[in-house]
Amino acid sequence: MTMNAPIPVVVNGAAGKMGREVIKAIANADDLMLVGAVDRNPEYRGEDIGEIAGCGALEVPVLDDLQSILVLATQEKVQGVMVDFTHPDGVYDNVRSSIAYGVRPVVGTTGLTPEQIKDLADFAEKASTGCLIIPNFSIGMVLLQQAALQASQYFEHVEIIELHHNQKADAPSGTAIKTAELLSEIGKAYNPQKVKEKETIQGARGGIVGENINIHSIRLPGLIAHQEVIFGAPGEIYTLRHDTSDRSCYMPGVLLSIRKVTQLKTLVYGLEKIL
Ligand SMILES: NC(=O)C1=CN([C@@H]2O[C@H](COP(=O)(O)OP(=O)(O)OC[C@H]3O[C@@H](n4cnc5c(N)ncnc54)[C@H](OP(=O)(O)O)[C@@H]3O)[C@@H](O)[C@H]2O)C=CC1
Numbered sequence: 001m002t003m004n005a006p007i008p009v010v011v012n013g014a015a016g017k018m019g020r021e022v023i024k025a026i027a028n029a030d031d032l033m034l035v036g037a038v039d040r041n042p043e044y045r046g047e048d049i050g051e052i053a054g055c056g057a058l059e060v061p062v063l064d065d066l067q068s069i070l071v072l073a074t075q076e077k078v079q080g081v082m083v084d085f086t087h088p089d090g091v092y093d094n095v096r097s098s099i100a101y102g103v104r105p106v107v108g109t110t111g112l113t114p115e116q117i118k119d120l121a122d123f124a125e126k127a128s129t130g131c132l133i134i135p136n137f138s139i140g141m142v143l144l145q146q147a148a149l150q151a152s153q154y155f156e157h158v159e160i161i162e163l164h165h166n167q168k169a170d171a172p173s174g175t176a177i178k179t180a181e182l183l184s185e186i187g188k189a190y191n192p193q194k195v196k197e198k199e200t201i202q203g204a205r206g207g208i209v210g211e212n213i214n215i216h217s218i219r220l221p222g223l224i225a226h227q228e229v230i231f232g233a234p235g236e237i238y239t240l241r242h243d244t245s246d247r248s249c250y251m252p253g254v255l256l257s258i259r260k261v262t263q264l265k266t267l268v269y270g271l272e273k274i275l
């Protein structure tokens with residue numbers, strides 16, 4: 001029996017909360033091979049990423065130069081994949097570099113603007129390189145979004161509350177934006193105004209995304225990642241809620257994305273499109 005060569009994977013943001021989970025998941029997957037670990041945090045430079053992630057030595061040191069590691073990923077028999085869990089400030093440049101090297105990006109980092117996503121989609125198409133931008137890798141969140149889409153056919157009023165740990169850089173969450181975008185795709189405007197509203201404190205009604213959907217962001221220590229989509233109609237409230245209790249919940253989606261992106265030639269935005 002002939003075995004396919006493993007997919008070479010570079011993890012960017014490897015020493016972070018998500019990066020460490022991804023390293024453990026890759027170390028346990030026979031069809032994937034970790035070829036590089038990148039992180040800008042100087043505390044971990046040169047250290048074995050397996051030791052940092054808590055899965056034992058992997059003989060892969062943490063380095064800070066993404067471009068030189070991308071070169072490594074191009075030297076294997078199979079085209080490589082770059083998984084990015086870094087920061088909204090750097091993700092656009094990371095993804096462009098990765099596509100330029102022909103290394104397919106799987107992007108978990110949130111905070112890309114719609115214009116940046118469009119630009120990356122054009123760049124990936126020109127380069128015939130697959131790219132996945134996935135604001136949330138959890139299967140439960142995809143199910144919540146599907147349930148919300150179903151409910152949106154019957155409710156005119158909806159608002160989203162997203163709750164995260166207070167280390168999160170961007171607001172609102174990429175997941176809440178994606179949820180509002182999905183609800184807006186059915187082409188109806190939500191929350192028709194019954195009274196003339198006045199915000200006495202700016203931001204009290206949250207931010208507006210898509211077809212007039214309010215998003216409210218909460219940041220507290222003790223939270224991980226949570227989202228409520230609340231529909232209202234006279235005499236009733238219908239609430240959908242998803243709670244993350246451990247970041248391992250994202251790993252089946254991350255592994256699926258690494259495998260799927262090798263079959264793509266364009267950019268795809270959202271886990272629901274590859275399940
Ligand atoms: N799609 C999904 O399902 C999920 C997405 N996320 C998103 O993933 C991103 C990372 O989250 P999380 O792991 O919690 O964050 P962390 O801050 O724990 O980890 C990020 C790591 O990346 C490093 N880093 C930041 N910028 C760069 C860069 N330009 N190049 C290399 N390394 C860099 C950070 O270093 P330093 O500490 O020095 O800044 C840090 O070590 C966020 O955008 C978050 O919203 C999170 C969970 C799930």
Ligand SMILES: O=C(O)C1=N[C@H](C(=O)O)C[C@H](O)C1
Nearest residue numbers: 110135136168173174175225
């Ligand atoms: O920062 C996080 O933690 C998360 N970020 C993503 C987002 O912005 O939606 C996904 C998940 O909510 C966790």
